[in-house]
Amino acid sequence: MLEQLQFQDKGLMLQHLHPLAALAYLGVLAGLALVFTHPLYLLGLLGLIILAIQAADGLAGWGICLKFSLGMSGLILLVNLLVVRAGETVIWRGPQLPIFGELCISLEAICFGAAMSLRLLVVLSVFYLLNLIIHPDRLLRLLSRLAGRSALVLSLVTRLFPYVFRQMNNLQEVLRVRGVDFQAGTWRERQQKYWLLFNSLLISSLENSWELAEAMQARAFGSGPRSCYWREVFRPRDVLCLLASMLALLTAIYGHIKGSSTFQFYPQLDYLLKDRLTLLLLGIIIGALSLPVILSWGWRRWPYLNARI
Amino acid sequence: MRAAGKRILLPLGLLLTLGLLLSSGLSSESPIQLDWGLLSLMIIAVLLGLLYWDFERSAISSREVALMAVLAAIAAVARVPFALLPSIQPTTFIVIISGFVLGPRAGFMIGAAAALASNFFLGQGPWTPWQMMGWGLAGLLAGWGKLFFPRAFLKGLPIFCFGWGYIFGWLMNLWSWLAFIYPLNWQSFLVACAASFWFDTLHALGNAAFYLLFGPTFIKILNRYGRRLKVEEIVPAAAGGAVNCSFEAGKGRSIKKQ
Known part of the structure; x- marks a missing residue:
């Protein structure tokens, strides 16, 4: 859907x-x-x-x-x-x-x-x-002319969204292979299992953010006015x-x-x-x-x- | 002087627009009577513009940008598994904790970005600017709360998380009330809020439960990563003593003589 x-x-x-x-x-x-x-x-x-x-x-x-x-x-x-x-x-x-x-x-x-x-x-x-x-990227590219930094954060989030989602599924699978059954146990036990998943996702994503920052630094983020490679x-x-x-x-x-x-x-x-x-103006607007x-x-x-x- | 003038031009223009919009909505003698549904959307857009402008003019490092993007992505993804449960979403809790630990500016950015980016996947709608404002304000106020009342606010965080469930719901109701209901009086707003009462209560309970279950550990983890944004370096002074150079992301460099 x-x-x-x-x-x-x-x-x-x-x-x-x-x-x-x-x-x-x-x-x-x-x-x-x-x-x-x-x-x-x-x-x-x-x-x-x-x-x-x-x-x-x-x-x-x-x-x-x-x-x-x-x-x-x-x-x-x-x-x-x-x-x-x-x-x-x-x-x-x-x-x-x-x-x-x-x-x-x-x-x-x-x-x-x-x-x-x-x-x-x-x-x-x-x-x-x-x-x-x-397309979201084209929309954000348009925004980047007005607010470059905000558009960068938004672009990164749209890029990271499917990645974090995949990572969450992968972690869930890894935990299942190790014997963690998310459906079994009492409410408290299930909550602890989900916390384990969320904790792993949070820490691995935060670790990845340093790599992302290094990649941005390597591409001269913040060293001067931003360059533009593509124009509509x-x-x-x-x-x-x-x-x-x-x-x-x-x-x-x-x-x-x-x-x-x-x-x-x-x-x-x-x-x-x-x-x-009334009809004339409606006709002009719809036309x-x-x-x-x-x-x-x-x-x-x-x-x-x-x-x- | 000229550069300072240029810097102040945009917020002044936005504030002027805000004033004009409010006056055209409140005054019955305005030449064009705009519907409050449209006016409220324009006012929200101007307010978001002002907050984004504040973010644009701040000095910010690549680490901070990456950290904000990752947290916003986690907050956005957190909406998906709970999409089938009405109003229970960990996004509010994640945004509040992020704002509390990383500061008001980062809190606003994480909340607003999570709303906009997640709606690229869940579907944009007239609710998007209101969600951006609702979650952005949650992060912003949590950051301000820590700045002004660090200890008291930490103790009151579960209450803040719980209360924001209702405030977020009322903010979301505001647009549908302004755009589709007549007359605009307290009785009609009460009915609009009463209709969403159970959803807002579930949201509030969900926020409080997420905080009580995961909050303290989440704050600890984020504090650790937040501290890694700050770099302190001890440089030996040329003549006697040492100079402590502290680089705090987004706050420039300060040098203290020891």
């Missing part, structure tokens, strides 16, 4: 985007999801992200996001129903509760809870897309993605100021379509943000486009 949440290189266009362009695109998607309260805008974003996830070949693993957000949605609905008294269309009045007063379930609270659950699904899907399209190339597709993200962001800011992307839930539900501007998905489709089917961007 966890493999589906990790980056797997499939040679897709979205995976070949410059990390800055990909981050800007995902940042705009997540930011808009947190700004919009209008259900149509949230639905539009969700549809777009599902298309992007399909373009990143990750639709099979998206079920994890869906399951997780369904679980959280129940909680969001429950909290909203318990504490909101602002809705005027009351569906059911319940008993008096100690802290919250009279239980009062309104249509507005249900709709608000549903819209917020939709928002949660959109935000989770954006992060799922991040896992699919940006900014290609036309990255410029197009950045421009599309900027256009969507500016349109969303305009829509937010005009009130088109917000929806009034309380005290009574607002009209879903207030004016034509701009779908550009990377369209380019990705063209990248697969049209070798000429593939070569040009």
Whole structure:
């Protein structure tokens, strides 16, 4: 299950985007999801992200996001129903509760809870897309320009994570060969066996850290400004993605100021379509943000486009 | 003078951004009313930026970097075997002990790095910045606790480990409360916290149990390795007596006449 949440290189266009362009695109998607309260805008974003996830070949693993957000949605609905008294269309009045007063379930609270659950699904899907399209190393390399030392620590941790995990399995195997049965014995005995494992892992890892430090010293760590061996190339597709993200962001800011992307839930539900501007701005935002998905489709089917961007 | 100005520009800019974000969230007359879900994420990003900036400007040796990376990797790996048990994770305990022994800066870095790096394998989400802050602060406060009250804090470490289980849970609840719940009042926050009460209690009990079972030995081992970061060398003085040169990683070199 966890493999589906990790980056797997499939040679897709979205995976070949410059990390800055990909981050800007995902940042705009997540930011808009947190700004919009209008259900149509949230639905539009969700549809777009599902298309992007399909373009990143990750639709099979998206079920994890869906399951997780369904679980959280129940909680969001429950909290909203318990504490909101602002809705005027009351569906059911319940008993008096100690802290919250009279239980009062309104249509507005249900709709608000549903819209917020939709928002949660959109935000989770954006992060799922991040896992699919940006390799951690490329992300950290981008960070290294801003904060070299912090990026180095993070890179080392991502490198050491699978190593320490393997080392833990190896140590467990060695202890088993020596007759340590982790499942046998009382709770206290089992705890002592696990402590033996953790202790060995800690000491061997700390010993290895000196070797790591020596290797860093041998490569002139801290002797001057850091050198850069590798540079990401900014290609036309990255410029197009950045421009599309900027256009969507500016349109969303305009829509937010005009009130088109917000929806009034309380005290009574607002009209879903207030004016034509609501639909027009939604069209521009979704159109701009779908550009990377369209380019990705063209990248697969049209070798000429593939070569040009 | 110019270099000092440059050094101070980034934190000043970050502090200014923080002030603007807070004022736009609190003022009803702000031209753009941003949702608290987005605002809180931006505020967390600025705070993390300030703490990372502090780490960037510190003098740090390769040994310290390697030690932090290894401890963060162990803290991150420790999440995996316990992933199926709700909220029981030794990461918090490892980060707190690391911060206590190695200092606040290292504690923050180990906590934040463990959260970010482990999520590359377990899945990034909107919770990542909050986890980075939750674990980073655990290490930072444990380090400060040792700096200001060395003996009392050592005695109170099991209580700190236990309490951080709840504080971490409340911090994680804060974002979902700010982003998805209306109205933002104490009753709604109480319900959000009540929903996670058992998970937070398990986390707190797990931290306390890990500390009571493994804490003292872990502190002893880390203290030993922490001491190896410090190099003291006795150099004979040219005229009478000796000069004690002490190299403490990250703290430069101090020379005392004996």
